[in-house]
Amino acid sequence: MMNxxxxxxxxxxxxxxxxxxxxxxxxxxxxxxEVEHKTSRSDLVTSVDREVEQLYISLIxxxxxxxxxxxxxxxxxxxxxxxxxxxxxxxxxGTMNFVKQQSDFASMLAxxxxxxxxxxxxxxxMDDQLIHGGPEIGVKLNAVILPALKNTALEDxxxxxxxxxxxxxxxxxPAIAKAALSYRVYGSAGISLCQVFLxxxxxxxxRLKPWDFAAGLVLAKGLGLKATLIDGDPINxxxxxxxxxxxxxxxxxxxxxxx
Ligand code: IPD
Ligand code: CA
Ligand code: CA
Ligand code: CA
Numbered sequence: 629m630m631n632x633x634x635x636x637x638x639x640x641x642x643x644x645x646x647x648x649x650x651x652x653x654x655x656x657x658x659x660x661x662e663v664e665h666k667t668s669r670s671d672l673v674t675s676v677d678r679e680v681e682q683l684y685i686s687l688i689x690x691x692x693x694x695x696x697x698x699x700x701x702x703x704x705x706x707x708x709x710x711x712x713x714x715x716x717x718x719x720x721x722g723t724m725n726f727v728k729q730q731s732d733f734a735s736m737l738a739x740x741x742x743x744x745x746x747x748x749x750x751x752x753x754m755d756d757q758l759i760h761g762g763p764e765i766g767v768k769l770n771a772v773i774l775p776a777l778k779n780t781a782l783e784d785x786x787x788x789x790x791x792x793x794x795x796x797x798x799x800x801x802p803a804i805a806k807a808a809l810s811y812r813v814y815g816s817a818g819i820s821l822c823q824v825f826l827x828x829x830x831x832x833x834x835r836l837k838p839w840d841f842a843a844g845l846v847l848a849k850g851l852g853l854k855a856t857l858i859d860g861d862p863i864n865x866x867x868x869x870x871x872x873x874x875x876x877x878x879x880x881x882x883x884x885x886x887x
Contacts (some may be wrong), residue, residue, distance in 0.1 A: 629741060632764045638691075639760055642867060643739060645687050646751045646758050647854025649680050649735055655752055663727055664809070672723045678747055679702055680719035684737060688715050695739075698866075700839045710743035710865055716842030720753075720872045721887060730754070732817025738842035743865065748846030759825055759847055767850040777827050777851055782874075782881035787811050787831030789822035799870055801856050803885050804833065817841065825851055825875055831874035832850065833858055841871050854879035859886065 630638070631719065653676060662675040681701045688697060692713055697704035699717035708715065715737060720726050722733035738748045744799035748758040759774070760833045761767040767774045794801045794813065805811035812829070814820045817836055821844040825827040834840075841855075848855045855873045857863055860883060863871060872882060 630746060635747060635762060635765050636701070638739070639749075639762075639765060641691065641762060642747070642749060643758060645684065645737075646735065646749060648687075649683060649719075650751065650753055650756065652676075652680060652683060653735070657730060670724065673701060673728055674720070674723060674727060676726070677720045677723055680715055680735060684717050686721065688717075690774060691850075694874070695799075698838055700837070708723055710740060712742065714740045714743075714865075716740070716839045718843075718880075720837040721818040721840065722814075725815045726820075728749075732814060732816055732819050734816050734822070736818050736843040738846050740846075740865065745842075745846035745849050748843035748850075750822055750843050750847065752819060752822060757822070760797070761850055763844050763849045765850075767847050769826070774825065774851065775827075777853065777875060779875050779877045780827075780830045782808050782830055782878040785809055785875075785878065786823070786828065786830040787878070788814055788823055788829050788834075790834030792816070793833070793870065796812070799833070801833065802884050804831075804882055807881065807885055815845065819858075821873060823846070824848075824853065824875075830878035831872065833870065833872045833874075833882070835868065835870045837868045838865055841873075844873060845871075848873045854877075858882070 638777040656676045687843040695713035697715045735751045747762045751758045791813040817840040820832045858870045858872045
């Protein structure tokens with residue numbers, strides 16, 4: 629394992645990597661970059677996603693040579709288990725927002741050791757806000773420790789949902805949206821999760837892949853939030869799933885709607 633002093637020092641080091649990644653992204657946004665389709669016309673990848681992933685991989689390989697890496701754009705390792713140090717990389721989360729809006733996209737890293745969440749980082753790139761830390765060292769927004777979250781109920785807060793699940797009416801998403809004070813669809817798991825971490829929303833639910841939720845789960849644990857699959861089952865860090873992160877009260881409210 630890694631003690632809290634070692635965790636704080638790694639957190640500081642990785643925070644600097646995010647400065648490098650942010651500079652690279654902003655520089656590339658001022659230039660031409662390539663946009664390609666992956667599995668559908670709304671599933672985009674850009675040359676910036678690839679370049680940022682490669683930057684993080686080279687930094688991780690220098691800092692933590694034994695570690696294995698699970699990353700979205702294919703430059704990492706094939707993982708069959710979670711033993712040892714495992715880093716998760718989502719170089720640009722919300723690539724559609726990045727391409728079409730040039731705002732509301734994130735960059736995310738997480739470190740798990742033997743399957744346990746240790747450190748997570750989510751950067752709102754255009755707002756220059758990095759939420760980082762973990763269960764043992766606390767969670768900060770840039771250099772400031774985040775205050776304890778209020779245990780707000782679903783009916784008193786905003787819920788952030790994935791648009792696809794809402795449109796398809798799956799997993800009771802329409803009922804969740806109606807029961808909340810109001811709902812939002814943001815197009816970036818990282819940005820949506822940060823809204824919960826900053827106390828601006830009470831829950832986020834979406835179908836996600838491991839690199840979409842890895843950092844968020846570390847930070848959620850550090851902030852005392854509930855996080856499971858939407859049906860209450862535990863999250864498998866090597867599989868896609870419909871994930872729910874919420875205040876304890878909003879989590880209970882959503883589980884009751886699902887019954
Ligand atoms: C996507 C975003 C989106 C979520 C999708 C993700 P990407 O990530 O987080 O909000 O609904 O499931 O794939 O592909 O832009 O990194
Ligand atoms: Ca993607
Ligand atoms: Ca993502
Ligand atoms: Ca991505």
